[in-house]
Amino acid sequence: MSEHIAFTPLTPGDREPVARLLHRSLVQWYESRLGQGARFGDSHEPFLLFPDVYEALDPGECVTARDSDGRILGVCFSHERETHVAIGIVSTAPEAGGRGIAKKMMSLVLDKARRLGKPARLVSSLMNLDSFSLYTRLGFVPGATFQDLLIAVPETGMTSPPPLGVEQVREARTGDVARIADFEFSQQGIRREKDFHFFLRNDAGSWHVLVSEDAKGRMNGFLGMSTHPSCTMIGPGVAADEQAAIALLWKALDGLRGRSLVFLAPCSSTGLVRTAYSWGARNVELHVAQSTAPDPSARGIVFPTFMPETA
Ligand SMILES: CC(C)(COP(=O)(O)OP(=O)(O)OC[C@H]1O[C@@H](n2cnc3c(N)ncnc32)[C@H](O)[C@@H]1OP(=O)(O)O)[C@@H](O)C(=O)NCCC(=O)NCCS
Structure with a gap:
């Protein structure tokens, strides 16, 4: 990561850019790797549900990555619970991939889990070697399929x-x-x-x-x-x-x-x-x-x- 990237919580004004980022990164990833981009539809609007529900459920827990113009390049949702910290959808803008953005966002959540003394948990696609590799490099152990x-x-x-x-x-x-x-x-x-x-x-x-x-x-x-x-x-x-x-x-x-x-x-x-x-x-x-x-x-x-x- 050569340029300055800030890692900050979500703000109410991020709702629309986050939904656009989630939609764009999933379409791009699934289309370029599996030819299945169409399964996420042609609108970002259904993805507004993620910031809406997650901010209502766990306000302030989401980590975003922003460039020096404040543009969102990455998002990582997490959920602190009694026994564990769950990590929800993780996404990096396609043009910013492979530069350690997802790794840094996840590391911030994992630091929090360590401070709390709780394990971190997630569910990962077995058709997505980028996310599978990211998680297992960070210490996650695969279990039930x-x-x-x-x-x-x-x-x-x-x-x-x-x-x-x-x-x-x-x-x-x-x-x-x-x-x-x-x-x-x-x-x-x-x-x-x-x-x-x-x-x-x-x-x-x-x-x-x-x-x-x-x-x-x-x-x-x-x-x-x-x-x-x-x-x-x-x-x-x-x-x-x-x-x-x-x-x-x-x-x-x-x-x-x-x-x-x-x-x-x-x-x-x-x-x-x-x-x-x-x-x-x-x-x-x-x-x-x-x-x-x-x-x-x-x-x-x-x-x-x-x-x-x-x-
Ligand atoms: C998966 C995704 C979040 C990764 O984001 P990213 O910012 O490009 O990831 P990073 O650059 O931080 O880290 C990727 C790590 O995985 C490693 N990696 C990637 N492919 C690998 C492979 N095949 N084998 C081993 N390691 C691999 C990289 O080397 C890097 O680790 P390193 O920095 O220790 O070398 C991004 O591709 C994305 O948004 N995809 C679409 C949405 C999605 O599928 N999200 C996950 C499911 S919700």
Whole structure:
């Protein structure tokens, strides 16, 4: 980095330039490497959701990189939670790539995680060697792998019959928030109660949360989703077993009639993946969870998400 670049928090005036940067860098990267730029559309407007939601959820936590004219060259969102610091979307302007900008932004977040004594976590594309390399060079260790599955839900709802356990799935209520956070902690060793409060308040973005309980009323899964028109995506969620995971997923999809969307399923959950195939889902990408301190005791079936990327 020869010229002077400043690393500063996001300001309200950055909303539009950040959305343009996210859109431009993703289109350019996916088009030049994979010929798939078109999947991000031709407008930056859906990407306004990222600064809007992330500044409402974690104000002041985003790091930007700016040149001497104040132009944004890079952005890195992070989310401090009870047990960890999550890193969300990271992006460098195509013309400024390969100059250490993403590395510096990430290092600032990692310094914060070290000061807090917490691991940093993220989900990284296995089709993007630039980001995979960036993260692993910084000390992240790859863990569970996920299939990004694209599915179109018919206008009339799911055509396959309701799977076992659907009758145990219901809408989450405000009083469930702590139980959802505790359940995730019991399975995955991470806690992020703030996110579940945010979803149920539902005043920035558009969210929906389902929970599943066993016959004794004990929680055995939850599944959140972003239903905003700029980003319909299932997750975050965790289920104790495949039956609960499939029931939650079916119920979530049945509520998203007429929409096409992506969800991430663990590659190792073969029953869940085969069920998704039988519903017409198609693989579109692969991701891997990465952490600076992987937890070998993590269990359960995880549905990660990119909105919000707080796991
Ligand atoms: C991924 C992205 C953020 C990288 O940004 P960048 O500013 O160009 O990255 P940096 O220059 O800071 O660092 C890249 C590092 O990865 C290393 N690297 C890149 N490709 C590598 C490879 N194939 N093998 C090993 N290392 C590699 C570089 O050497 C560099 O490390 P070093 O400085 O220690 O040598 C950028 O390409 C981008 O915005 N892509 C589009 C959006 C995106 O995909 N974001 C990530 C997912 S949300």
